[in-house]
Amino acid sequence: MTQTETQAADGGAATRCRWCRRVVARRQGPGRPREFCSQRCRQWDWVSRQRAADLALGVNEIVVQRDELDRLHDDLYMLACAVEDVQRDLGSKPTNRELSDALEWLMEAAEPLCNREISAPSRRATESE
Numbered sequence: 001m002t003q004t005e006t007q008a009a010d011g012g013a014a015t016r017c018r019w020c021r022r023v024v025a026r027r028q029g030p031g032r033p034r035e036f037c038s039q040r041c042r043q044w045d046w047v048s049r050q051r052a053a054d055l056a057l058g059v060n061e062i063v064v065q066r067d068e069l070d071r072l073h074d075d076l077y078m079l080a081c082a083v084e085d086v087q088r089d090l091g092s093k094p095t096n097r098e099l100s101d102a103l104e105w106l107m108e109a110a111e112p113l114c115n116r117e118i119s120a121p122s123r124r125a126t127e128s129e
């Protein structure tokens, strides 16, 4: 199993979307396996590669919009706080009520990250520097 493969529901290897890394359902029958989960991800990947070429970036370098990265960091910080709180709660023989509250707080902090999508930078966004 490689890094880009995971276990599909039918037990076989599944592929991850090249852009958002979500698992891509395998196509039945002949033809190339799908590389993207959606048309939007295909488009963002294409735009991103065009911008990378324009800016002479390496294959592992990307450009993201600062506000998008800031929002991601904010949400990751919230999740880290929640994990820390819940770890502390778990270490002190919590009651069912406390466990329930801890789970609720953890879910509240994790949910914004579940469906997070990072768009490809527009030409305008990367030319404003």
Ligand SMILES: [Zn+2]
Pocket (backbone or CB within 6 Å): 017, 018, 019, 020, 021, 022, 036, 037, 038, 041
């Ligand atoms: Zn995708």
